[in-house]
Amino acid sequence: MSELILFRHLDIPDINDLDVYLANGGFKGLREIVGKKSPQEVVDIVKASGLRGRGGAGFPTGVKWSFLTPDVFPRYVVINADESEPGAFKDREIMERNPYQLLEGIAICCYAAQAQTAYIYCRGEFWDLAKELDEKIAELKDRGFLGKKLFGEKFDLEIYIHVGAGAYICGEETALLESLEGKLGMPRLRPPFPAAEGLFAKPTVVNNVETLANLPPIITRGADWFRSIGTEKSSGTKIFSLSGHIAKPGNYELPLGTSFRELIYDNGNGIPNGNAIKAILPAGASAPLLPASEEILDTGMDYESVSKAGSQLGSASIIVMDETVDISWVAYKTTKFFNHESCGKCTPCREGTYWMFNVMQHIKNGEGTFDDLATLNSVAESIVGKCLCALGDFSTMALTSGIEYFQEDFNAHLREKV
Amino acid sequence: MLQDNHATEIAQILERYPQASKRAAVMPLLFLAQREVGFISRDAINEIAGLLDLDPTDVGSLIGYYTLFYDKPGGKYRIQICTDLPCALRGAEKFSHEVCEMLNIQVGETTEDGFFTLEEVMCLAACDRAPLFQVQGKGGIQYHENMTLESTTAFIESIREQDANE
Numbered sequence A: 001m002s003e004l005i006l007f008r009h010l011d012i013p014d015i016n017d018l019d020v021y022l023a024n025g026g027f028k029g030l031r032e033i034v035g036k037k038s039p040q041e042v043v044d045i046v047k048a049s050g051l052r053g054r055g056g057a058g059f060p061t062g063v064k065w066s067f068l069t070p071d072v073f074p075r076y077v078v079i080n081a082d083e084s085e086p087g088a089f090k091d092r093e094i095m096e097r098n099p100y101q102l103l104e105g106i107a108i109c110c111y112a113a114q115a116q117t118a119y120i121y122c123r124g125e126f127w128d129l130a131k132e133l134d135e136k137i138a139e140l141k142d143r144g145f146l147g148k149k150l151f152g153e154k155f156d157l158e159i160y161i162h163v164g165a166g167a168y169i170c171g172e173e174t175a176l177l178e179s180l181e182g183k184l185g186m187p188r189l190r191p192p193f194p195a196a197e198g199l200f201a202k203p204t205v206v207n208n209v210e211t212l213a214n215l216p217p218i219i220t221r222g223a224d225w226f227r228s229i230g231t232e233k234s235s236g237t238k239i240f241s242l243s244g245h246i247a248k249p250g251n252y253e254l255p256l257g258t259s260f261r262e263l264i265y266d267n268g269n270g271i272p273n274g275n276a277i278k279a280i281l282p283a284g285a286s287a288p289l290l291p292a293s294e295e296i297l298d299t300g301m302d303y304e305s306v307s308k309a310g311s312q313l314g315s316a317s318i319i320v321m322d323e324t325v326d327i328s329w330v331a332y333k334t335t336k337f338f339n340h341e342s343c344g345k346c347t348p349c350r351e352g353t354y355w356m357f358n359v360m361q362h363i364k365n366g367e368g369t370f371d372d373l374a375t376l377n378s379v380a381e382s383i384v385g386k387c388l389c390a391l392g393d394f395s396t397m398a399l400t401s402g403i404e405y406f407q408e409d410f411n412a413h414l415r416e417k418v
Numbered sequence B: 001m002l003q004d005n006h007a008t009e010i011a012q013i014l015e016r017y018p019q020a021s022k023r024a025a026v027m028p029l030l031f032l033a034q035r036e037v038g039f040i041s042r043d044a045i046n047e048i049a050g051l052l053d054l055d056p057t058d059v060g061s062l063i064g065y066y067t068l069f070y071d072k073p074g075g076k077y078r079i080q081i082c083t084d085l086p087c088a089l090r091g092a093e094k095f096s097h098e099v100c101e102m103l104n105i106q107v108g109e110t111t112e113d114g115f116f117t118l119e120e121v122m123c124l125a126a127c128d129r130a131p132l133f134q135v136q137g138k139g140g141i142q143y144h145e146n147m148t149l150e151s152t153t154a155f156i157e158s159i160r161e162q163d164a165n166e
Ligand SMILES: Cc1cc2nc3c(=O)[nH]c(=O)nc-3n(C[C@H](O)[C@H](O)[C@H](O)COP(=O)(O)O)c2cc1C
Pocket: A052, A053, A054, A055, A056, A057, A058, A059, A061, A080, A081, A082, A083, A084, A085, A168, A169, A170, A171, A172, A173, A174, A206, A207, A208, A209, A211, A212, A389, A390, A391
């Protein structure tokens, strides 16, 4: 097994206790920079590490920070803990089991971004977890790891929890900012990007929980060390949430570039009941499914390789499906999800997600005809690339790839039009 | 009135946001109101709107938009079973069906005694522990993971008993 960078609780079960965290190098990273390195130096280290955003888009983190409009203050750091992608449950484990590493990462990010205030936007269902984090933040304040004049230097920092109220779209960063401002969580037109006008119209960094939890070890062990893990363009480890038809579902932290085969068979102990594997959704409901050929199983799970294979790594929520699964039912489930979650702001997405679900329902009830497949494809076409946010595109992916690779599963429900 | 019972908490919530952007406190305040009685009343909406200089319709629209807010009372406990794709692959739809039969209701309905409302919801970020549900009741939201019909029945009975003793 490779080294655990994020899931240190698997080696040190009590690391969610501040003293245990401190005894194991906790807050060493923050101490190494506050008053000792300039914010720009920290940005450069993170750039050099090659760290990419773990929330889905894989954008280089240091580069994103360098887009902040210079000389405009206050600035904000917003942590995306909305985790609502079907099949994603990694941020929750970080926050529950290794919370101080996240909180230290947030502090490092704030220092680099020259922000004095951070908000953790936590999905509403994590109510109890948000309460625990709140207590941990108060404890850090008491112990001098947050608050005014940190370590006697010119750096003030407050972290607040903000709890969402159940809307997948609030994971999209601009919808999240709207929601945090107390409005309906609907995506904003861009530009301006959050780095110019984000929270309360101020320059803002939005990063995912897992992204920020990587910062303390990057600071203490250096960019070169981080780059030595993973692949050339996808450095570091990634937490893969493994779910569906798998003997041992759960989160697995592995170097980026690890093959699907290794994750599914070596870590997840393979498919239960002696069944054969049929298909994989590598990014929850939001990217094309892949037929589980030998070639796909040998594909590395890094941003480039999964994209070359015809899908996306996204947040690495790996849903495994065995031979008993009817892919048309999978499309029914994903279209149902997106119909429910479309925020309705743009017409192609609002109408399109409704129609795709409607037709899939029809097919599921045995009322579909062969013409429906063309209808589905043309509705999908009218959505892709024509929406304000990526949810529109996401909503078509499992459906159109399902029709492409497993049309026979759809055909089995269809008849000729009479 | 919220301000009668929760003045300190309200002040603490408002403190977290810049004065000029105090509207940001609206969701935390709605949660505070909902925690009181299980839904957000007309009076609470008006009070929150007043606190934040907002229009009550504006505040009301948030309740319709976000799935965790309710403007009507439901059962004392909302049992929300995840039947999204990853959980469904592990039998969550069948599980939901069995729980409905056990409670003698359909999805979306409330038991005759007004105790439980059963709902099916999207992914709760616990897909490796399916079947599972969250319970919204007094206070916060609790997860019940790796459930079976037996453990669910036991849970339902324990709640009924506990409530009878209060
Ligand atoms: C519909 C939609 C849902 C998203 N949900 C999440 C989410 O739950 N968590 C998350 O971190 N990013 C989510 N994202 C990505 C964010 O918009 C954003 O890219 C991310 O928070 C940036 O952080 P990172 O660079 O650290 O990944 C979502 C994007 C879209 C379009």
